[in-house]
Amino acid sequence: MAVSDPAVPVGPPFAGDSEMARRMRTFPWATTSLGDPSGWPAALRAACDICLASRFPIIVLWGDDLRFVYNDAYVPLLGAKHPALGTPGEELWGEVWHIVGPMLRSVMETGESIWVENILLPVDRHGFLEETYWTYSYGPLRDDGGTIRGVFTSVSDTTERVVGERRISLLRELGARAGTARGVEEACRLVAGALEGAGKDIPHAAIHLRTPDGGVDPVPVAVGPAGTVPRPLPDGPGGWPLEEVVRTGRAVVIDDVRKRFGSLPAVDWPVPPDHAVLLPLPGETGAEPVGVMVLVTTSGRPLDEEYRAFLELVARQTASLINGAVAYRAQQRRAEELAELDRAKTLFFSNVSHEFRTPLTLITGPLAELRARSADIHPDLRGDLEVMHRNTLRLGKLVNTLLDFSRIEAGRMRARFESLDLAGLTTDLAGVFRSAMERAGLAYRVDCPPLPERVRVDRDMWEKIVFNLLGNALKFTLEGSVAVRLSAEGDRAVLRVSDTGSGVAAAEIPALFERFHRIENVRSRSNEGSGIGLALVRELVALHGGTITAESVEGEGTTFIVRLPFGGDHLPEASVTDADAPGRPALPERADTAEKALPYIGDALGTPSREPVTAGTAAGTATGTGVRRPP
Template sequence: MAHLQQETLESIFPGHSEMAQRMRAHDWAATPLGDPLLWPDGLKIPLRMLLTSRFEMWLGWGDDLRFFYNDAYIPTLGLKHGGALGQPFHQVWAEVYADVADQVAHVRAGEATWNKALLLLLERSGYPEETYHSFSYSPLYDGPGRVGGMLCVVSEETERVIGERRLETLRGLGMRLVGVGSRDEVRRALCDVFEDNPYDFPFVLLALDHGGETEMLACSAAAVPLADHRWPDGLLPAEHAVCFALDPEHDWPRGGWSVAPCEAMALPVPGIGDQPPFGTLIFALNPHRRGDPEIADFARLIAGQLSGALANVSALDAERRRADRIWSHSRDLIIVVDADSVFRAVTPSWTTILGHAPEDVVGRRFADFVVPEDLAGSLAALAKALGEADLTGYESRFRTIDGGFRWLSWHTAMEDGLVYAYGRDITDQKNNAAALAAAEDALRQAQKMEAVGQLTGGIAHDFNNLLTGIIGSLELMRRKAARGLTADVERYAEAATVSAERAAALTQRLLAFSRRQPLDPKLVEPAALIAGMADLIHQSVSETIRVRLDPPADRWVTRCDPHQLESAVLNLVINARDAMPGGGDLSIIVGAIAIGPGDAPIDQPAAPGDYVTIAVRDTGHGMTADVADKVFEPFFTTKAIGAGTGLGLSMIYGFARQSAGFVTIETMVGAGTTVTLCLPRASGEAAATGRRQDADFGRATRGGRIVVVEDEASVRAVIVDALQEAGYEVLEAIDGPSGLALLRDIGHVDLLLTDVGLPGLDGRKLAEAGRAIDPSLRILFVTGYAHRATGDDEWLMPGMAMLTKPFAVDGLVERVRLMLERDRPRLD
């Protein structure tokens, strides 16, 4: 039976810790709690948790909260360990129970409490000791809605709190001692710091040596009477740290405590090198931290800071004595000027730098020596130095005795209504800087010409190839026509058309690179757009390349031109394919990132915010760093001659910048390449995406009257012929004024088709005038360079559209048909 009882006690008090063994051995039957075998689960379960936890914990149970605690809590109890087990909580911590009694009442009512670094004066070491604890009180239930006890999880933070307080004291003293210029300022800094921290040292005195005499300085108002106190013999001056008892009959200042200190420490403030100490510090010791092993080191750090400050004061005194010698031998100008710009004093260096003797300068004004163009600025700078702030690096020109001038850089300080300034001759630096700026301008011009040469050379190369195809095909067509042969005309026309379309594509890439390409931005969901390109992507790569499309977790949208985005992705896919001739892995990953200030590339600044990312990653041969630095330049290519134009990545760069985004590249030789396109996230729902299909461009289903305004005769003839062939009534004008005359004279017009860049009256102003005549007038702009002509496309109003040159005839007719068949817009 005894063995069974022992096993049961071990289940209630589990483990081999000291407190588990003490609890199993305790006579609980002699307490109001009774036999542990009969205790409720509301007590036994938290007891098991307490005894198996390494966190400091105690719990109280019953009406008087009988005390249980674990091994981790033993250091907090100190001398009370052992005797506290099973005792009422209010007896265990009688000295602080009043501080937490209201919290105990809250817990009995079923409400948990929390304390952060609470000051508790615990008598765990034989006296009220300063301690800080973070702890929570939580109710323990003995049945539904009935609180039977409480659980405390505690963490002692005494060392942290006191350590941070002392560190802040040292930091504050150091900051206050910066720049002090006298012993009185040193004492004031010490007083300010210990007014903020009256706990470690209830009072502080500083005894300074003055030529064999001791000056006692009190660092708080309460300590002033101690300046005349008679201290133990041999204490002043102190040669090393000494602790001594304070007379308990004396009414000592108490600082931040309610009881007076009973001990004090005296230690010297070290002198410079082997010099004697500057004096002695007397610190009253905290009555609630007896035997503190770190207090002496803390006091020495304070003494060390004071020593450095007093050394600086001594050095400053010595500097003042040397000031006259510095004045006489300074190579820089040192001057004193009053509020009327009159020189009160100047150093002899004025003669060396400007040629005038000092006696010929003193008593005269700025205007006699400053270059006239700089006089107004110099007088304004003097006014600022007298009132607002010291000058730093203010530059002005002073005349020399031979009629020239020298550049001087001035630094000032103001005292007693006078400006003290020193000026450094920077004429040589100015001349060197001007020469360097001229050289940099020449270098930048050379670099611009090199870039222009590369750009024009690339354009000439590609356009000459394309023009050869167009001109050659037309020449052969003309020869065949002269001989009455028509068999190969279709083939030659097709060849000329293909070359012209390639030329149009080249101009679009150039516009994209320069961020001048007309775009048609829409809300686009990149993940859906790329999913719709899956077949095209697989068809564009070889069978040896494994393609992976990673759908994103967040289906974000962006506002951009979806066709340009398709083109950009396809370009990157083809580049990745060409980088893996032997096969590999190609991944297209759509994701999202948040861009903070300065996160975007330096050469592609972007506004902070959320961005959609489209990354194309390959496992190809990669690139070196110098090659990667050039990949966004136009006509730069790593491919063989004829294998690429070098405009693909530059087009993607321009598209990203024009869409308010940016593009990055990560690459390493042998480790593949990742190009990431980042576009700003937009709100709204993207329209359905899909590949464009060829339209059935037939004859117009209904007629209409169209005014065509185009200054280029050949272009105007093509447009007029195409629209007339489609069944429209077309009237034409060669410039803006004649177009406006037509709109005024002919009556109703269904559509105005106008070039943007017209002589006399541009297309945009013509459209505004036409809308003034007929607010419902539909308008189709055609242009080869929309951005330069208009600045942007946001000015397009309802019932207006833009068509970019070059365009297919069928595409023009279809755009006109769609605009005329659409319901007439309601224009308010």
């Protein structure tokens, strides 16, 4: 029943030139429960004026049946329900009245306002049941007598924002899984797992991969939700047109899913899906598709451009994961092939080395006897003997290095880690190179002060580490200096072997410790060398639980840094000994050490002449200028 107050002047009704103002002025209000506007309460008139003047969607609901008054901003939110002026709320929004009706009645009965954010309302405003989200506030409206007669509502359709954030979240999750798959099937399962939580946008998904003959496997490698593989109906139009997608390289939209497969499960939605998009999964760099992705769409959202763009991004992310897995497998196979080639090469040289060892022993024995009687031999022959001696030593070093590699790979490398004075041992080993360094015109400094504690090393392995690094420095340093420094840094003993030689290009450093790797076109004293010395050093350092790195500037020099932990907890217990072997000296005999250093020095100098390089000339003195030996 209309309420009027003759004391309140009534102005021109529903002023303004908006669509809804014009409709308000011409609407037959007298035929409704609200009656003629001339008799409306001032509060209702004022609320309608505010509503019509606002650019924000506003609704005024009045009367026992809560009839609708709304402005131009609310028109798009009604969709096909517009015009609905003066329509009772339950009649207009019957499909959601069981949700909003009780809230409106609560405001009418209690007078307390209500605020709701991003509430799901399944509405039918475009000819189908649509998934929509709304944020609105309900406030009470009173008549001139103070009785609550209506509700003032400001409303916002937040569907695009809620759905958009949900889709972005899925794309972000797929992106986070990039690079984690180690196989194609694992990549497909990762995608299916991510889609498990995306049922509101993709209630069903399937990934079909290409077969070796170029076709498409009708059995999907992964589906989501798990275990849902739709089967075509016997009297339907068929299954998914997978071959067409691969042949054309284009997406195909299916709008008769229910005719093909019946009712597929819908996630949190009462209407089963009827649309699907089949998208090609492109290969790397424009290659042919690696498969097809079937994405069934929800019936609660229109398959518009935004929806299709989202599905294309899902397929692209999926293709990226699959292609990443393919690339990983290819790299893994390549690495395995290279490793196998490396093992075969090492095994070959190891076998050859074993074959060389016996004849080499038969050569070195008589050769030593001849050199012992060199005073009775013609000088020219003595020079030949020295060349033979130097090369047998070099060949023996190569044989032993290859055998060391084979033992390491087979796990048969036996170490004996003793608690040693590493400073004294390193000083003695470095001193063996003094004469050769001076002979090469290089400044040579050995700085090995006592360490705060002893270090557990295998002395034979440490000897090879030091000799290889010093031989390398001597070989590639044509002028300038070589320095050996030992120090304690934190919980580690650190050896640095530095030179001012030819240096290493930055691109070569990652491969510096690889077996059989040689840097071409580098200035050096000789071209001799097998390319396995530094690789062996890395393996021997690793057996000590240590690390080796290289710092280099091309044309300026190189520093090799070896770090060994103090203590013995990091070493195999069976290889640690607390006592030296009976009769074994704390430091090696100089003559024996010098003899072992000869092949390293010979390789570095590449001595082509018949001038003898003997243990005596190689050893020099460990107490000469520039050497700091521990007291």
